[in-house]
Each structure stands twice: as structure tokens, then as C-alpha cells.
Amino acid sequence: MDKQPHLLLSPCPFLEMNLNSILETFQNHFCIVWFSEFIKNSKQLGEKIVGILTFSEQTYINKKLLDLLPNLKVVSVFGVGVDHLDLTLIRSYGVKICNLPGIVTSPTADMAMALLLASARNIVSGVQQVKNSEPTNPIIADTAVEITGSIMGILGMGTIGLAVAKRARGFDMTILYHNRKRRPVEEEQEVGATFCPYLLDMLTQIDFLVVCVDLNSSSTKMIGEQEFRAMKPSATVVNIARGLVIDQDALVTALSEGWIRGAALDVTYPEPLPRGHPLLHLNNVIITPHSGTDIKETFEKMANGCFENTLAGVEDRPFPLPIKV
Known part of the structure; x- marks a missing residue:
């Protein structure tokens, strides 16, 4: 398990009920590192992290975090909006960014x-x-x-x-x-x-x-x-x-x-x-509660698309769903 690529993940309150179904898609290929765990062991885990899975409006990706992740390759957004990210900062570290255009x-x-x-x-x-x-x-x-x-x-x-x-x-x-x-x-x-x-x-x-x-x-x-x-x-x-x-x-x-x-x-x-x-x-x-994509079939497509994007980013392949901003 420890030999798998490590993926940093912060829980998202509005997706808590569906978080397990997202993780099922990822866990066969990635070792999931929860953000709370990473904070406690950042020195030990920092070099292992190659990807971040983030959700809309999560703003924890900053210079302080990026400095702790020397091998980070990709920030994968579960959604379309990237207004919560400092794209210029992230790209200045040589890190790629992907989102899910088209699916939603x-x-x-x-x-x-x-x-x-x-x-x-x-x-x-x-x-x-x-x-x-x-x-x-x-x-x-x-x-x-x-x-x-x-x-x-x-x-x-x-x-x-x-x-x-x-x-x-x-x-x-x-x-x-x-x-x-x-x-x-x-x-x-x-x-x-x-x-x-x-x-x-x-x-x-x-x-x-x-x-x-x-x-x-x-x-x-x-x-x-x-x-x-x-x-x-x-x-x-x-x-x-x-x-x-x-x-x-x-x-x-x-x-x-x-x-x-x-x-x-x-x-x-x-x-x-x-x-x-x-x-x-x-x-x-x-x-309504930001429910434009709250459809089972759409959610499954988003989970699969996000996984394929993340894996491509880690393996230095072109994104199946390249970012559009």
C-alpha cells in the first residue's frame, strides 16, 4: 500500500455522504492521505505526496503547503470551478491542474x-x-x-x-x-x-x-x-x-x-x-443547495473523470479532460 502513489485529500462537508464512493474509485491505485493526518506527519509524508484531490471552495492549497510537497505533480479538482485556487502560484511549482469540463x-x-x-x-x-x-x-x-x-x-x-x-x-x-x-x-x-x-x-x-x-x-x-x-x-x-x-x-x-x-x-x-x-x-x-450536479449518474461520471485525470497527471500523461478556465 505504501508503494502506491500518495494522494492528499481533505474531507468536503457537502460530499460526506458520497465520499466513500469517490474513494472506491481511487483506492486501488492511490494511498489516501487525509489532510488531518498530513498535518501531524508533514515531514514524513510530504515527499510521498504526488497528487492533491480538492473540491470547490476548499482553499487550503497555499505556498506553505506547496513548500512541503516537493514531489507534487497534480492538483485535481472534483468539479469545474477553480476560482478557489491560486493557479499562478500552483503552476509556478511546476504542478499541473485539472478539472472536469463538459461532464457537468x-x-x-x-x-x-x-x-x-x-x-x-x-x-x-x-x-x-x-x-x-x-x-x-x-x-x-x-x-x-x-x-x-x-x-x-x-x-x-x-x-x-x-x-x-x-x-x-x-x-x-x-x-x-x-x-x-x-x-x-x-x-x-x-x-x-x-x-x-x-x-x-x-x-x-x-x-x-x-x-x-x-x-x-x-x-x-x-x-x-x-x-x-x-x-x-x-x-x-x-x-x-x-x-x-x-x-x-x-x-x-x-x-x-x-x-x-x-x-x-x-x-x-x-x-x-x-x-x-x-x-x-x-x-x-x-x-437550492448548489445541487446543479446532484444526480447519481453525473456524480459517477465526475468520480471516474477525476480519477482518470489524477492518474494521468501522476503518470505524466495528457489529461483526458484538460482544464478549461
Whole structure:
């Protein structure tokens, strides 16, 4: 066992129930070293570690740790987001980084549409009213909005954004998008999307904003007071990217004061929100627990993809799933 490549792993609370199934994929090829064990025996274990398996938003990989791992070859991310990593620092040590692009595209895009539909048609409040009220009480639908024929704005037309656009076309929605770079014309034509070089111009026109952009220094709190005020009072915001892309204080104000109709969020900051957070007490917001990829089949694909990437990195082979940021 000790002759196997050593893989450093820190437990991830939101994956604790599935952690054993992840480990089953790895344990035939790697000796798992838990981070708590490593801290106690860093001098003895440091030279043995050749890989790190990390999960989104785990921020323990820093210079102090990297200095203890002279033979580290790869940092393997169980997910797509790498905003929790200092990529420049890690690469300066000659360490490769891999994530799981592509695997989560479809389930995440499906989640975006599910949130949009649930918010637009007041699905959650409707279910609650049926369960909690007398059967004869009508469901009040004066805040529901039309989906078919509406205008969707996509912030961040990457792989996931493009998948969302394809789904929106099934509802005859007009697609606008804002990106740092314009997509190829053939891709725009495929989904009938129109590029908007200026974010505020797009926001004034749309009925639904779907946030798909990567989190980085330029996208942090990209949607704030100015952006909410530019939107229609009937507009809905759907966020499947990262919580920090939206200024949550501004979002609370926008929802409370009627600048926008509603919000549907699969991501927040922090996760989970503190129990007293105002977003949890607003009737015009839906919040799900970062569950865009919470499907058994998707999870299995992620575990297998992460294993194949990690093994390739340790064996100095090209990654089957090269990083895309």
C-alpha cells in the first residue's frame, strides 16, 4: 500500500455522504492521505505526496503547503470551478491542474431551466399553498410571468451558457448574451443568439437573466445595484455560476423594493447561508443547495473523470479532460 502513489485529500462537508464512493474509485491505485493526518506527519509524508484531490471552495492549497510537497505533480479538482485556487502560484511549482469540463454541462443547464420555470410559474409557493391551505382556496398567480416568447439574457456564454441557450430555444425565447469575447457566428446562429457588448444594454431588454459566468476578479459582484436598477421590474435573475458574481446585499434590496420580480439561486455566499439571512425570508426568491450536479449518474461520471485525470497527471500523461478556465 505504501508503494502506491500518495494522494492528499481533505474531507468536503457537502460530499460526506458520497465520499466513500469517490474513494472506491481511487483506492486501488492511490494511498489516501487525509489532510488531518498530513498535518501531524508533514515531514514524513510530504515527499510521498504526488497528487492533491480538492473540491470547490476548499482553499487550503497555499505556498506553505506547496513548500512541503516537493514531489507534487497534480492538483485535481472534483468539479469545474477553480476560482478557489491560486493557479499562478500552483503552476509556478511546476504542478499541473485539472478539472472536469463538459461532464457537468447538461445537468447544470437543466438546473438553470428548472429554476427559471419554477420561479416564473411560482411552483414552490404553489406547492406550499396546496399543502398548507384548504383545497378550495385558489392559488394566487398574479406574480407569475410568461416564459414562451420571452427574452433571456445570458451572462457568460461559455459551454454551459450555450447549453442553456439551446434549451431556451425550445420555449421560443429570444436570446441575448454578454461575454468578454463574442462567440463564433455559427454558434450564435445555432441558438439564435445576439451578442451584447455592453451589459447594461442587455439588462434593460431581458425578462430573465441567467448567470453562467466564471468567478474571477472582474466578475466578482458583477451584478450589483446599477445592474439591478437597469432591469425591468418584471425581470427574474437565475444564478447557477457562483454566489459572489452577484452582490447579495444589492440583491436583497432589489427584491425587497421591487426593482426586479424575483430570483432563483443555486449558489450563494456563503454556502449555506446563515439561518437569519434576509434572502431566506423573502417570498420572491428560490434557493437550492448548489445541487446543479446532484444526480447519481453525473456524480459517477465526475468520480471516474477525476480519477482518470489524477492518474494521468501522476503518470505524466495528457489529461483526458484538460482544464478549461
